[in-house]
Amino acid sequence: MLDLSYDTPKVKTIAGVTGDWELVIGLEVHAQVATKAKLFSGASTQFGAEPNSNVAFVDAGMPGMLPVINEECVAYAVRTGLGLKAQINLNSAFDRKNYFYPDLPQGYQISQLYHPIVGTGEVLVEMGNGTARNVRIERIHLEQDAGKSIHDMDPTMSFVDLNRTGVALMEIVSFPDIRGPEEAAAYVVKLRQILRYLGTCDGNMQNGNLRADVNVSVCRPGDYEKFQATGDFGELGTRCEIKNMNSMRFIQAAIDHEARRQIAIIEDGGKIVQETRLYDPDKDETRSMRSKEEAHDYRYFPDPDLLPLEIEQAWVDDIAAALPELPDAKKARFMSDFGLSDYDASVLTADVENAGFFEAVAEGSDGKLAANWVINELFGRLKKDDKGVEDSPISAARLGQIVALIKSDKISGKIAKDVFEIAYTQDRDPTEIVQTEGMEQVTDTGAIEAAVDEIIAANPDQVAKAKENPKLAGWFVGQVMKATGGKANPAAVNKLIAQKLAQ
Numbered sequence: 001m002l003d004l005s006y007d008t009p010k011v012k013t014i015a016g017v018t019g020d021w022e023l024v025i026g027l028e029v030h031a032q033v034a035t036k037a038k039l040f041s042g043a044s045t046q047f048g049a050e051p052n053s054n055v056a057f058v059d060a061g062m063p064g065m066l067p068v069i070n071e072e073c074v075a076y077a078v079r080t081g082l083g084l085k086a087q088i089n090l091n092s093a094f095d096r097k098n099y100f101y102p103d104l105p106q107g108y109q110i111s112q113l114y115h116p117i118v119g120t121g122e123v124l125v126e127m128g129n130g131t132a133r134n135v136r137i138e139r140i141h142l143e144q145d146a147g148k149s150i151h152d153m154d155p156t157m158s159f160v161d162l163n164r165t166g167v168a169l170m171e172i173v174s175f176p177d178i179r180g181p182e183e184a185a186a187y188v189v190k191l192r193q194i195l196r197y198l199g200t201c202d203g204n205m206q207n208g209n210l211r212a213d214v215n216v217s218v219c220r221p222g223d224y225e226k227f228q229a230t231g232d233f234g235e236l237g238t239r240c241e242i243k244n245m246n247s248m249r250f251i252q253a254a255i256d257h258e259a260r261r262q263i264a265i266i267e268d269g270g271k272i273v274q275e276t277r278l279y280d281p282d283k284d285e286t287r288s289m290r291s292k293e294e295a296h297d298y299r300y301f302p303d304p305d306l307l308p309l310e311i312e313q314a315w316v317d318d319i320a321a322a323l324p325e326l327p328d329a330k331k332a333r334f335m336s337d338f339g340l341s342d343y344d345a346s347v348l349t350a351d352v353e354n355a356g357f358f359e360a361v362a363e364g365s366d367g368k369l370a371a372n373w374v375i376n377e378l379f380g381r382l383k384k385d386d387k388g389v390e391d392s393p394i395s396a397a398r399l400g401q402i403v404a405l406i407k408s409d410k411i412s413g414k415i416a417k418d419v420f421e422i423a424y425t426q427d428r429d430p431t432e433i434v435q436t437e438g439m440e441q442v443t444d445t446g447a448i449e450a451a452v453d454e455i456i457a458a459n460p461d462q463v464a465k466a467k468e469n470p471k472l473a474g475w476f477v478g479q480v481m482k483a484t485g486g487k488a489n490p491a492a493v494n495k496l497i498a499q500k501l502a503q
């Protein structure tokens, strides 16, 4: 359900010579299923293996080989569908999509055109400025990935690596609900986040294991509302599809560029030809790759080697019962249980591992303080070392100790930074550090008072000035902190100095 406390984000408009244009975007995201074996063979899906070492006979398209469905891949697709609040189809079927390509030895891709395993769902896309949009999912189907042609290893020959051939992909198709480049990127970020929470796709875009085909069209203000009212795609402009985008930055640049290209053509009296285009980040332009094929060009037909896929509701229910807490729910819980701001809760739940680490820090200490320390100190320090929380040199339990030490006034926030640095770099226990290094905060007012008196007695000129200008009291605070090695309780110091200067 769309949280109605959000305003609808603004639609991106681009001003043309003849007036304003609006953007309409629909995404087809290919997410590699994180199972160990391929969709129809037992070959491994391991990334970066020796070329052609993970290839079963069926993947190589050997005559007479028969595909056998991997139940785990089906379970992952169902889990994904449930995570996207989608309808699960108990009856689905596989079709052959016929085309020739050197990295597709079968001569066809096994996909699900007519009866996908997952139907309509939705993803809440927050824009970070208090606005959000519910992007509807049209379908998710299972299909095989292709292999990889390698053209740059030899001047005269091309090579082919079939390791990826037959690896399971989920194609997640959105409705054309996305209305701007930033929103498109935010949608992919959210989708990737959910998939990683579910554990159904690693979402590693650099390795190509999550990639998006981006469909873009432009229309006049008002046209989209007519489309929404009638469901008639004819109200929208002709779309072009930009293939295989694997970076959030490029997705945005490509959409913006493609929309401007289309606007220029239409305003010049031309027509948009529906086609598949490629984005070239070096030149920041899209180029035509091929004219758009229609479904009939592929001679789709039900794959005779595979039975229709029938699954049972009870099995789906078991998968549903085992779903983890998902990002929206986790964020809401962090806000209500720990009193975190929307922003902090978003940062901490952006990645499932970070969220788990934070919760372990917060356990038995203070949620808000823990959030501060995880976001500002830990993430900052890890970033400097180019590390993730999974290889943090300081454990969640130890960071939790530091937060608890601050909370109980044992150490000041300033000293805590030194304790953190020692614990982080020397693999030591914070409580032990504070004891061994004598870093405990001085809260004993007698000791603080002695230090204050000493500074006041030694600096009569400063005292006279501060009596006239209370802002100068800060200088005394600094001196006392220095004299106590930063260990005096700052609140107590401030109070005592104010008292003494008022005398």
Ligand code: ADP
Residues within 6 Å of the ligand: 024, 025, 026, 027, 028, 173, 174, 175, 176, 177, 215, 216, 217, 233, 236, 237, 238, 239
């Ligand atoms: P195809 O199989 O030809 O790629 P699909 O029905 O799978 O067509 O749709 C591809 C994507 O294009 C979907 O995400 C859909 O929302 C999007 N789309 C459809 N029409 C438009 C349009 N006019 N402008 C932008 N995106 C569109």
Ligand code: MG
Residues within 6 Å of the ligand: 028
């Ligand atoms: Mg498509």
